[in-house]
Amino acid sequence: MSTEQRADVAVVGAGVVGLAFAWAAARGGRSVVLFDRTPAPQGASVRNFGMIWPIGQLPGPDYARALRSRARWLELRAAGVWVHECGSVHAVYRADEDAVLREFAARAPGLGVACEYLSAADALRRAPALNPRGLLGALHSPTELAVNPPDAVARLQRYLAETYPVTLRLGVAVTHIEMPRVRAAGGETWRVGRAFVCSGTDFETLFPAEFAAAGIRRCKLQMMRTGPQPGGWRVGPHLAGGLTLCHYRSFEVCSTLPAVRARVAATMPDYVKYGIHVLVSQNDRGEVIIGDSHEYDADISPFDTAEIDALVLDYLREMLTLPDPRIAARWNGVYAKHPTRPFVTAEPQPGCTIAVAPGGAGMTMSFGIADDWWEGIE
Numbered sequence: 001m002s003t004e005q006r007a008d009v010a011v012v013g014a015g016v017v018g019l020a021f022a023w024a025a026a027r028g029g030r031s032v033v034l035f036d037r038t039p040a041p042q043g044a045s046v047r048n049f050g051m052i053w054p055i056g057q058l059p060g061p062d063y064a065r066a067l068r069s070r071a072r073w074l075e076l077r078a079a080g081v082w083v084h085e086c087g088s089v090h091a092v093y094r095a096d097e098d099a100v101l102r103e104f105a106a107r108a109p110g111l112g113v114a115c116e117y118l119s120a121a122d123a124l125r126r127a128p129a130l131n132p133r134g135l136l137g138a139l140h141s142p143t144e145l146a147v148n149p150p151d152a153v154a155r156l157q158r159y160l161a162e163t164y165p166v167t168l169r170l171g172v173a174v175t176h177i178e179m180p181r182v183r184a185a186g187g188e189t190w191r192v193g194r195a196f197v198c199s200g201t202d203f204e205t206l207f208p209a210e211f212a213a214a215g216i217r218r219c220k221l222q223m224m225r226t227g228p229q230p231g232g233w234r235v236g237p238h239l240a241g242g243l244t245l246c247h248y249r250s251f252e253v254c255s256t257l258p259a260v261r262a263r264v265a266a267t268m269p270d271y272v273k274y275g276i277h278v279l280v281s282q283n284d285r286g287e288v289i290i291g292d293s294h295e296y297d298a299d300i301s302p303f304d305t306a307e308i309d310a311l312v313l314d315y316l317r318e319m320l321t322l323p324d325p326r327i328a329a330r331w332n333g334v335y336a337k338h339p340t341r342p343f344v345t346a347e348p349q350p351g352c353t354i355a356v357a358p359g360g361a362g363m364t365m366s367f368g369i370a371d372d373w374w375e376g377i378e
């Protein structure tokens with residue numbers, strides 16, 4: 001392909017962020033060329049829990065945006081994407097954690113968040129796999145969805161190409177953008193009206209100076225999954241434990257949270273050191289996905305740490321009994337995250353937008369982010 005081709009929009013990166021921008025552009029009637037340097041998706045968008053997790057977002061605009069994204073995921077059922085309305089349960093075994101859940105549930109109606117506090121007995125009815133010993137209570141939220149990330153991303157790529165004027169260029173790395181020209185390795189060149197750089201954790205190939213100035217960090221997470229659970233056994237809702245209260249921004253509104261943070265810092269140094277909290281989801285094959293940890297920048301090693309997996313599984317055993325807990329796969333994923341901003345956009349050239357770093361919420365937020373961006377310019 002040596003002659004110059006044309007499209008209204010070029011998107012670099014076919015992870016969930018790039019797919020969201022491509023889908024929003026295509027729905028608006030634009031022709032799109034969507035590049036990814038790998039022939040099959042390999043980035044953070046296929047390495048995650050598949051949790052669409054509005055309950056983790058700060059009440060207000062972020063939570064509302066997560067719900068708009070959620071609605072887009074539900075639309076994708078028509079494209080054959082498995083999207084399961086499972087909801088979530090945060091289960092707690094410590095009095096200070098229980099206080100946070102009670103405070104959050106009491107404030108939730110005023111914050112516009114749909115959730116309820118459950119007694120231990122009600123929590124066990126919702127999530128029978130929870131360990132009943134020492135269970136104090138739980139927070140139930142109905143808004144969370146489960147998807148199977150590798151399958152969802154691959155299907156969404158195909159859906160865009162089959163339904164809209166979207167040209168997929170998979171296995172093609174974009175090496176240079178000088179608007180209106182987008183150039184790929186091998187000399188392929190496109191003339192476009194607008195370009196989006198949704199390159200995930202690649203900060204070096206395109207606009208390295210802008211990325212260096214943006215202050216974005218890389219974060220590595222270790223993950224595990226079991227095989228399919230026997231007899232079609234299901235976890236039910238996504239599960240989170242008490243450590244998760246310190247992880248997501250939603251609970252920052254609680255005056256009772258600092259006590260949990262202080263106790264965790266004093267008594268669980270290894271969990272703090274590796275940024276561990278424990279989440280559980282289950283995919284359509286019945287496999288249970290378990291994680292995770294958070295290691296940043298210079299601490300990121302290509303090699304996984306056995307101690308991290310052991311700490312995660314120790315914590316998991318305190319809150320959950322799986323029929324078949326054997327680990328069938330282990331992997332890590334790296335995402336881009338800004339220390340203070342929920343998402344980063346920059347305009348290095350007129351008509352070219354960098355759109356990256358949704359942190360640990362890219363599956364939850366990307367469709368809403370892309371929709372809002374397009375609405376903002378039209």
Ligand SMILES: Cc1cc2nc3c(=O)[nH]c(=O)nc-3n(C[C@H](O)[C@H](O)[C@H](O)COP(=O)(O)OP(=O)(O)OC[C@H]3O[C@@H](n4cnc5c(N)ncnc54)[C@H](O)[C@@H]3O)c2cc1C
Nearest residue numbers: 013015017037043044045048051174200333361362363364
């Ligand atoms: C272990 C883990 C668990 C997570 N769990 C959840 C969860 O349950 N729920 C949730 O909401 N979020 C979760 N997240 C976060 C979420 O996965 C990320 O925020 C999201 O996937 C980031 O999407 P992305 O498109 O920016 O990145 P990626 O998926 O990494 O995609 C970027 C793509 O750009 C391509 N690319 C880069 N440079 C070029 C170039 N020059 N030319 C062509 N292609 C290029 C890459 O090949 C890659 O495919 C998790 C993340 C991890 C790592």
